[in-house]
Amino acid sequence: MEKILRTIESARRLLVTAHAEPDGDAVGSMLALGLALERTGREVVFYNESPIPAVYRFLPGVERIERRLPEGAAPETAVILDCAGFERVGQAAAAIARIPCVINIDHHASNPGFGTLCLIDETACATAEIVFRLIGALGIAPDRRIATCLYTGILTDTGSFRFSNTNEAAFAVSLTLVRCGVNPSEVAQHVYGSYSLGRIKLLNLALDSIEISPNGKLSMMTVTRAMLAETRTQPEDADGLINYARRIKDVRVAALIQEQPPNGTEGERPRLHVSLRSDGSVDVAEYAAAFGGGGHRRAAGFQIDAGLAEVKARLLGWAERMG
Ligand SMILES: [Mn+2]
Known part of the structure; x- marks a missing residue:
């Protein structure tokens, strides 16, 4: 955690990404971290190779996610979220591997620990829980936008607080996020309320x-x-x-x-x-x-x-x- 904090603090340009065919935790974690880093004046490229599922398109900042790595962006650091294996980022894996520093943040027990630095906590209910801690350690207070992304990650990865990974932190972090302005019924309506x-x-x-x-x-x-x-x-x-x-x-x-x-x-x-x-x-x-x-x-x-x-x-x- 210490090394990751120092690396992120010293980086000016970062790439945040998550696994292809992203779920709520993947989209929520990458948006939350990216938006938080932008608030501290850093340049952030948001990348995911797949289209974002319609139910997550309400998330703040979702329009920033690129499906192609922008040419000449040259990030110094890539943060890979919620990927059980490096190849889960998809076709850009080779290009991302050339970024000088790759940080792997995840909660999958099967994660082999790829990357220059990694933070894997299999006891975390979602990658969003780890990102919440990381943002706090960077001294950034989540605003309503960031909080909504993190809450969506926790809500969806715990199956609305029903799955066995629903831990104390799922509730404790959610409480903090609601205090930051998240509207739980509004998020639930977007995520579960309507089917085309x-x-x-x-x-x-x-x-x-x-x-x-x-x-x-x-x-x-x-x-x-x-x-x-x-x-x-x-x-x-x-x-x-x-x-x-x-x-x-x-x-x-x-x-x-x-x-x-x-x-x-x-x-x-x-x-x-x-x-x-x-x-x-x-x-x-x-x-x-x-x-x-x-x-x-x-x-x-x-x-x-x-x-x-x-x-x-x-x-x-x-x-x-x-x-
Ligand atoms: Mn997850």
Whole structure:
């Protein structure tokens, strides 16, 4: 923490980024830290390779997030937030690796500790909790904008204070953030209040795709490109749909298998992204790690170059081995 504070204090130009296909913690953490650093007169580039999900587009500063690294920006320091592995920043990983100092701030237990400096606290409920502490240690009092970003990170990563990572700090930090001007009902309305018609139609198709393993321990939900095209939705509209598959009685692990957007090469087979959620009795991070993925005991994911049928067969085989 001390070294990170000194490094950030001495930097004039910084890049803040988070994992591709960002969730509320990724977007909230990068905006909060970036806005706080700008308040102290530093130049900040906000970068994320993916479109920001519609439900997070209300966040202050969200219009500043670039999907391409601006040419000639030359930041001295990059702060990578909420990334279980360096490659999670996406295609700009190689360019970011050339930035002289890379700071890795995260709460995933599987984080290998990449970067020049790292601050990994797996007991933190969200990366936003760590960013809150960091901003405080830099002597910056969060204003309403910064507080709203941090609160959104904590709210979404704890599943509205329902998941097992909901700790004392989730409430203590949230109390401070509310005192800084956050309006919890307004944030909840943005994040959970409204679904577009397309997203409801996608939910319908996704629910219809649910398959359960013969022993009832695993549920699988599939979102294909054809479903997105039919409902005129974007990949990020599938965010959170896995929770429906997870809530089924007696299911221990839910898997969301999602076809990835095309990479532009002719005749390519869609890559699949598999998100896993567990009730805590099965370590899904361990399973994901076998495919080069990562995450937490109860929430993890990986990418795989294989057909849908093959991936389903593998998952079903795993379900059979769940004691
Ligand atoms: Mn997180």
